[in-house]
Amino acid sequence: GCSSSGGGGGSSDTASPAADSRACVILPDAASSPRWEGMDRPALEKAFTDAGFEADIQNAQGDTSKYATIADQQLSKGCGVMVLVDYNGAAVSVAAKAKGEGIPVIAYDRPIEGADYYVSFDNEKVGELEGQSIVDGLKAEGKDPATAVVVYMGGDPADGNAKMFHDGADTVMSAVGIKPAQEPPGVWDGDKSATNFEQALTALGGKVDAVWVANDTNAAGVITILDKNGLKVPVSGQDASVAGLQNVLLGKQTATVWKHVPDEADAASTLAVALLNGETPTVDKTLDDGTPYIAVTPVLVGPDMVKDVVAAGDATAAELCTGEVAAACATYGVE
Amino acid sequence: MAEAPIIELTNIVKSFGPVSVLKGVNLRAYPGKVTALVGDNGAGKSTLIKGLAGVQPYDSGEVRFAGEAVHLHSPREASRLGIEVVYQDLALCDNLDIVQNMFLGREELGFGTFDEGLMEREAAETLRQLSVRTVSSVRQKVSSLSGGQRQTVAIARSVLKKAKVVVLDEPTAALGVAQTEQVLELVGRLAEQGVAVILISHNLADVFAVADYISVLYLGQMVASVKAEDTNRDDIVGYITGSKTYNGVQA
């Protein structure tokens, strides 16, 4: 580290640990997912404190300006490592600034241009799992993937993660000869997604064999349209949300990709602690631009595995097994 | 004075920010009589009657209606007392038609919904009385009316409902010869029916033709209140322009 530049200022707060023993974390927002405040913060905090370091964890609350402001404050207090979850690109200049001061940067969950490490649920892997669930679903129905009519329903193209989900899924699906019969504009919005899918379906003359959908929200809209037309085909998704798991139990959604957050937090904190201890951990995978990359494995959850999600505490049987889902819960042993 | 005034304003004060417009004004109006209110431009006539109409409440002063002290804080209250006003700036809704404007706030209902036929007939009849000839349909939007036609609509509005006090702020300013005559006749008819009429006008010929009393505002002060028969045009002009002062008994 280059914490030597402290100058003669000699700040009097001797109680604070040396700058290079502090781990600075910026979380992106609380709007896109409840995980940041609810799961990542406690997990990271515990890992750093247990390893004897101070954790400075802040949330940019969906504001790129605030993101930059928080980073400035943290950097001036001093950091031994920065763990950044990008928000709309705001982390890029923060990473550059940190590296300018010799502070290693871990891109957490979202890739950041210029970061030293990238720890994430492999978003491409998430896509691959989704693609795999489609391919498996088609096979289970005895349909030839190469001739199957598959619609791609992606996420907001302005969001970098959406592209990774898409690319991952496409790798798997194109490998078995699937080509998108229709690919409406991506959105992260159930209503628009439903309309887009309904039109794609109409343009296909009402024939569809499977729908790759990037997340559970969009999948719910797609499923409603399918139901309306008396169709039941393989549908993918991710997030292991209540509705997603319910749709999986009901057989309306083939599977949902489940990301158990503590796994990811563990991987990041282990890496960060190693960096704080002055080690230079090596990592086997790299991104296209050469960034070392630790992929945490997401899990594909079909109806049989919903009980695992419940067991891990990411969902409760009480909220899942309501109404018509109750019967399915019994069938798949969710309680 | 034998009869009791229905409107009695005492020591009315009103100012807009730094501009003091009414500086302790008294005014009375009697049932069945026409009280003319005259004064130079900017004397405060419209401000005085806007207070009476509840549009712009006075800062201080006493308002008595039929002998009782009342507070006029909104046009609804004035209207409840039976005070009908034709404003100098008319205040019509351009996007509504003639019938809708005339009956605004007092629509005729039948079975909970508008009885458009009834309103249409009454509107047409009232306008006819006022000698309106160039309006082709009572369903014309007010935005498409000429200046005089609008003024007629506003006047017609004020006589639709049986009022106790009718205040007309320069009602004939935009009217043609025939229409002016009709309005003056209407004023006379209202007074005959026992209505107290307050008429603001710059046209002294009109004023002398119909007024029983004449009150003169000068720079926010009531400088004269006289019986019309006791005075003449020159005196009134003198009061209006401030070149004469009145020393008689206030009527």
Next chain:
Amino acid sequence: MAEAPIIELTNIVKSFGPVSVLKGVNLRAYPGKVTALVGDNGAGKSTLIKGLAGVQPYDSGEVRFAGEAVHLHSPREASRLGIEVVYQDLALCDNLDIVQNMFLGREELGFGTFDEGLMEREAAETLRQLSVRTVSSVRQKVSSLSGGQRQTVAIARSVLKKAKVVVLDEPTAALGVAQTEQVLELVGRLAEQGVAVILISHNLADVFAVADYISVLYLGQMVASVKAEDTNRDDIVGYITGSKTYNGVQA
């Protein structure tokens, strides 16, 4: 007629949707003369002069200015020819002050920016000529003016700039006794300076006091155009109300 008309309208036609307002109207105005335009409410007077002002172009008909055919499709064109208009509906910007309204579109510049002092002085002087007494500051917002004060501002606006033709649509409707006198005097002064004045008014006394020619519109048609000295009040009222028809030579 010895002198050539500066304004010559021939066979002007204008309708609003189903309403045919002007049905082939002719009008002339001469430099140095006052032409009064009279007619019943809704006769089409304002429509006629709004066409001349370029505000609402005519549907058809010929407009000659100083002998040349012109097309008046916007107020700017009329203003370029030297036609100044006081509209019946005034058209002032309520959010601007008196000086700003009077000089709107013709601000005095010095070094590329407003010369506020100059404008203020000219505005105050012009208003003073028009006998305005109750305006406390020329920097008052127009929204706070009384009806007569607004009308005076509009009139003052039209005489700020040297015009060839001044059109006044009921300029004295809201004015007090003194102010009306001033405006009539002003009309006379303008005519003396060689300006052609077109005056619309319902007040025939005023009309006869200043007009050289009188033109009468009746239901969208010009039923009479006479020299003021050749006619009288009763005749004109007859033409206006349609109870008389004019058979003489059009002036």
Next chain:
Amino acid sequence: MLATRSTAELIGSGQEGTVMDQARAYLQRVRHGEMGALPAIGGFVVLSIMFAILSPFFLTERNFANLLTQAATLVMLGMALVFVILLGEIDLSAGVTSGLTMCIFVVLVNVNGFNWMLALLIALLTGVAIGTFIGFFVARVGIPSFVVTLGLFLGFQGLELIIIGSGGLYRVQTPEILSIMNANMPVWAGWAMLAVILAVSLGTSLWDRARRTRAGVPNRTIALVWIKLGVILVIGGVVVALLSNDRGTGFKPVSGVPIVVPITLAILWAGTFVLDRTKFGRYIYAVGGNAEAARRAGVKVVLIRWTAFIVCSTLAVISGLFSISKVGSVDAAAGRDIVLSGVAAAVVGGVSLFGGRGRLLHAAIGALVIAVITNGLGLLNLPAGVNYVVTGAVLILAATVDAVSRVRAGGSLTRR
């Protein structure tokens, strides 16, 4: 006395004359710029022709039914907004109001096990409460509605987050709600609906005529009533007939008028009735046209403004209901993006943002125009970027049709 009675009799009521006279008068009004929803209808037709050329699927019964259900949410939101736009106000929170109340609804049903009708009632009452809140600040306190509702736009996003919490996404499990957008009436019910519409239309026409006759004012020639009924019969007949064909794709026979259609028509009818024939409606126009004039006429301006916001928020709840019926789920971002489209629907349909001018039907037609853009583009399989650009361009184009036809027709430069 100079006025002569004979000329005074000239004041008419615009109802005189034969069918031809009336038609001529209408045409002249249109040519003079009073064209209401005509430009929007024109835009709708032009867009339809365009998409019909570009995609063979556009002119199918199936897609027609799609369009109706896809438009319904926006139609309802547009109609909700008309009540405040007529006052010259705006409600930026209408979208999140629909989202928030649906979050409450779904949590009550799914998590708390409420009866769905009770939950719906609570959602509607929440809508009323929200409208009351907005109305208080706008009408009583006098804050510009833009700011108040922007504040709520933010605040309700937060409330949605707080309410939906860690579940993230809830399924709509009430079959009755789901059927609004996803089920159809039996074929006979479609025809019955048309019959009711015809009967109501005939009934009100005759009733109006009877009242006018009683008052002694002229009536329009009765032929116009028959013509109007004929138009409803033909258009309605074609729509119902189209929707009565099987539009399924072999998996399940699908036919009949979607249930959302009669609901929307009923609300459209009721709202129009209120705006045209009751004091509340008349006063909305009056306040929107000239609030001071309305006040001087004794209209309770504050109360009218206040109530309009309540109506808007309440109808927004129904638009939320339509939306979750279509999507089948509710998440914490529900209703965030739709409000500007709702305002655009009203404006494209010919409702003036300055207040005082427009009808519910205009907003409905405007919503159809906007929905047909998404519908048609959805059949063309364009990349996202291009799709955005084309949507924006077509929206501007549709508005241009409107503006140009009004200006051509002699409307002046200023829009008030």
Next chain:
Amino acid sequence: MLATRSTAELIGSGQEGTVMDQARAYLQRVRHGEMGALPAIGGFVVLSIMFAILSPFFLTERNFANLLTQAATLVMLGMALVFVILLGEIDLSAGVTSGLTMCIFVVLVNVNGFNWMLALLIALLTGVAIGTFIGFFVARVGIPSFVVTLGLFLGFQGLELIIIGSGGLYRVQTPEILSIMNANMPVWAGWAMLAVILAVSLGTSLWDRARRTRAGVPNRTIALVWIKLGVILVIGGVVVALLSNDRGTGFKPVSGVPIVVPITLAILWAGTFVLDRTKFGRYIYAVGGNAEAARRAGVKVVLIRWTAFIVCSTLAVISGLFSISKVGSVDAAAGRDIVLSGVAAAVVGGVSLFGGRGRLLHAAIGALVIAVITNGLGLLNLPAGVNYVVTGAVLILAATVDAVSRVRAGGSLTRR
């Protein structure tokens, strides 16, 4: 002749009287409701006190500097929007205009290797072109600005996607751009800036007085000039002094006025100059107040509207520049969310959405109010849902301060 010269001399110009007279007149104007930005300033002070109590970090030099830079983007966007809001129009595309032009800028620099100044010029010209486009449709064709700019709001999101590409992200690599928000002027330059402000203020005051004297109309008492200069000196002095302290935390000394401050002040000054002292500015107010009156007075209404949209879009580009300087990167969603806040800034500052009323300074102060909400809440570290709710509530509260003080002051019920 009845009028007497003597009474006629009464017409004043409101400039007469002593300091006390002027102060009394001002107070009475304020009490009568003409309070300009006073309520917004009041709101700012109240919020500041509140946050100062809640967080020890709020009243630090560091946070003060943060606030200035955090507010700058919104200040600039609010000022841009004032030009069209004064006309009673709106530009919903101002945010994405800033985003789109910055996409173009960064792609030109990063991908095509353009010189940054050339790229900036191109971005500004694109802004001009966008404004020209909007102005054409709004002012010439006559489409409501709400619809045109909503169309562009959508369209430009598409163009950003097309330019940046799906999931794309570009770093800002121009140190000059980055330094706008991230670097400070030397301490002496801050004082120099204050000196320039004082000199310009004194200069214009004296020049105005000289012209008035030449025209022979009264001048305000000269004491007022000194008071004004004194106020600037004190407030400016405190600000510059605060920013001249080292606000770094030991690793790197940080002091001086952020570079964005003089840029913003210069644009504020120039814009105010244009609005107050040139025909273009005067005509914007006139058209916003009464377009028909302006047209009859010979104002080229179409041209004024058109130009105002060009100014707005161009200033939006600068606000985009501030934004990317702060964030350091550009993505395909740049500028999507900010425009409503920009309008809110103007409204909270006291600019009327109905047109004709408001100043640039008001929007700047309104933006500070909104920025201080985010700034202060950021220090409290609330959960996101609560944060949204509090932001919305405080926004409504700030607007309530404004509304209530105006109504108290005797403003009438109607807001026009």
